[in-house]
């Protein structure tokens with residue numbers, strides 16, 4: 001009998017633990033020609049804001065050894081256009097569609113969550129807390145446990161399905177922030193978002209990105225992500241979604257062994273748009289070869305004495 005890949009997040013059942021990460025998979029539709037989207041556990045759409053955003057000025061992407069640095073600036077079509085133009089085309093899919101959301105005030109997050117609550121095709125929302133809070137003078141939501149608590153609790157009041165809080169690694173103690181999300185009522189946390197970095201052009205002698213700094217992603221960051229998932233697993237009871245540098249089933253399995261219930265494939269989609277299905281296949285093969293009947297047996301196994 002084939003090993004079971006089914007995992008649960010709250011009352012949501014995922015046919016397998018492989019998701020694709022926000023910002024690296026468009027609105028899902030762009031990837032339809034490369035793969036059968038229904039084979040994924042689910043996918044997470046590009047971060048949505050209240051209004052359409054054009055993002056930062058170019059250059060906004062630079063390749064680095066084993067990764068890339070981006071400062072896209074959260075470009076997106078806005079929640080209303082997403083609901084009108086994209087969501088109807090996703091309705092018939094037999095997989096979970098998760099909306100990633102962001103704002104610069106708590107009220108903006110709440111406004112988006114309220115709108116998405118009326119859309120049954122959205123299985124869950126993932127809250128990107130890596131943005132500055134304008135009313136708190138530009139302090140980053142994700143760095144302040146009190147802000148994470150308030151934000152999560154406010155979104156939980158208006159969104160009836162699971163709320164996932166996506167954490168930034170650019171903090172001293174990520175487990176502390178994860179606990180704040182859990183206290184605020186988060187149904188899961190995902191980690192990690194990109195790590196702040198900079199690349200300097202030695203010809204112009206200036207930072208290469210117009211934004212100066214950007215977010216590092218790709219294989220270079222996976223050991224940081226695995227370490228953080230491991231730390232968070234010891235401090236919270238809610239499920240963890242592991243993301244950061246996953247480009248092979250071996251790395252996906254490392255995240256699961258560290259404590260992730262689900263994983264997300266991000267930058268690797270840019271190298272091979274169907275890589276998430278390869279990763280899924282590899283996870284299944286590993287379970288079979290090890291004689292493990294269910295993926296759930298592996299979650300957090302690296303913590304055992």
Ligand SMILES: Cc1cc2nc3c(=O)[nH]c(=O)nc-3n(C[C@H](O)[C@H](O)[C@H](O)COP(=O)(O)O)c2cc1C
Nearest residue numbers: 021022023047128192193217218244245246266267
């Ligand atoms: C081009 C690009 C755009 C991204 N946009 C978003 C976004 O809109 N919201 C979000 O929460 N994360 C965003 N991310 C972060 C990814 O979802 C992921 O957390 C991060 O890239 C680490 O995973 P990876 O190394 O597999 O890419 C973006 C990443 C990249 C590379």
